[in-house]
Amino acid sequence: MYDPKTIRRRRAVLALLVLSSVVLLTASFGGGGGVSSVQRGVFEIVSPIQDVASRSLKPARDLFGWFGATWQAKGENAGLRTDRDALRRENIALQTRLRNAETAADMRELSQAAGLADLGPVPARVIAVTPTLLFQSFVINKGTGDGVKVGQAVVTGGGLVGRVSFAGSGRSTVKLLTDSDFGVQARVAGDDATPGIVRASGGSPEDLIMRTTDLKAPVAEGAKITTRGTASDAKLSSLFPPDIPIGRVTRVDDAGTDTQTVHLKPYVDVRAIDQVQVLTRDPSTIP
Numbered sequence: 001m002y003d004p005k006t007i008r009r010r011r012a013v014l015a016l017l018v019l020s021s022v023v024l025l026t027a028s029f030g031g032g033g034g035v036s037s038v039q040r041g042v043f044e045i046v047s048p049i050q051d052v053a054s055r056s057l058k059p060a061r062d063l064f065g066w067f068g069a070t071w072q073a074k075g076e077n078a079g080l081r082t083d084r085d086a087l088r089r090e091n092i093a094l095q096t097r098l099r100n101a102e103t104a105a106d107m108r109e110l111s112q113a114a115g116l117a118d119l120g121p122v123p124a125r126v127i128a129v130t131p132t133l134l135f136q137s138f139v140i141n142k143g144t145g146d147g148v149k150v151g152q153a154v155v156t157g158g159g160l161v162g163r164v165s166f167a168g169s170g171r172s173t174v175k176l177l178t179d180s181d182f183g184v185q186a187r188v189a190g191d192d193a194t195p196g197i198v199r200a201s202g203g204s205p206e207d208l209i210m211r212t213t214d215l216k217a218p219v220a221e222g223a224k225i226t227t228r229g230t231a232s233d234a235k236l237s238s239l240f241p242p243d244i245p246i247g248r249v250t251r252v253d254d255a256g257t258d259t260q261t262v263h264l265k266p267y268v269d270v271r272a273i274d275q276v277q278v279l280t281r282d283p284s285t286i287p
Contacts, residue, residue: 106157107277114243116155120280122146126273127171136179140276143168147280151239153227156276159245159267160184160227164278172278176270177246178205184240186210189224193217198225198246201263205270208247210262219262223249230284237284 111117124140142148144167154161154174162182165175175182178200186198196212210225229242247264254260 118286121277124276137175143170143172148172148278153240153279154276185228186225187228189226208264215258221249241283
């Protein structure tokens with residue numbers, strides 16, 4: 001059995017529920033201005049609750065929105081990185097093709113100017129470089145099977161690179177003109193009256209030294225120095241044909257004296273070579 005207080009409370013709750021039902025039914029199906037008043041009353045009661053709920057849920061909505069925007073941005077960034085990497089690879093490939101095309105054009109121009117087409121030029125690619133300050137030698141991917149022999153001249157589009165110092169079956173080593181042991185007979189371009197020997201200075205790959213046979217022979221700053229080829233009074237023929245560009249005179253120390261020293265900058269940057277040609281035929285055998 002329930003006590004009187006419990007029965008009264010339950011009756012009060014039941015009465016409140018009935019009254020609420022009547023009010024809601026009246027608001028839904030009734031007419032006139034009373035409907036608007038009741039609705040406004042209900043809205044006035046409910047609106048503060050909605051506002052509080054909306055403000056309470058706003059941080060959660062913002063957090064979910066931030067996560068969504070972040071994931072979308074990450075997806076867009078991943079796509080952009082993929083596009084960037086693809087463009088970078090394409091750019092490198094285009095630069096390589098352009099550099100190869102420029103090198104080939106320079107090779108053709110040098111071949112025509114110095115008459116190298118009859119000297120059996122064998123194209124080769126640099127596959128290894130000695131890790132020294134002056135880059136004294138590098139390895140190419142051609143060897144004796146391609147007609148390469150020790151002593152043969154090696155050129156690129158800009159001019160003289162060096163000579164073959166070792167020839168294997170499938171690869172060879174090229175001693176560069178910046179090596180202290182390298183030397184080549186040279187002259188001021190087109191002037192056989194100023195012969196000399198060009199060697200490395202030993203201080204920089206951009207500085208070569210020319211000692212003229214006539215120690216006091218005048219050599220002008222800016223003069224072009226080329227290979228001399230085989231001298232008319234030489235007992236042995238040179239494997240370096242004439243007129244291959246070596247470098248340009250940058251200064252002359254002690255000009256007109258017995259200690260005159262001619263400095264020149266090589267036309268070829270030996271630190272940035274990837275393609276060369278080996279001249280496999282002896283120039284003296286060319287009619």
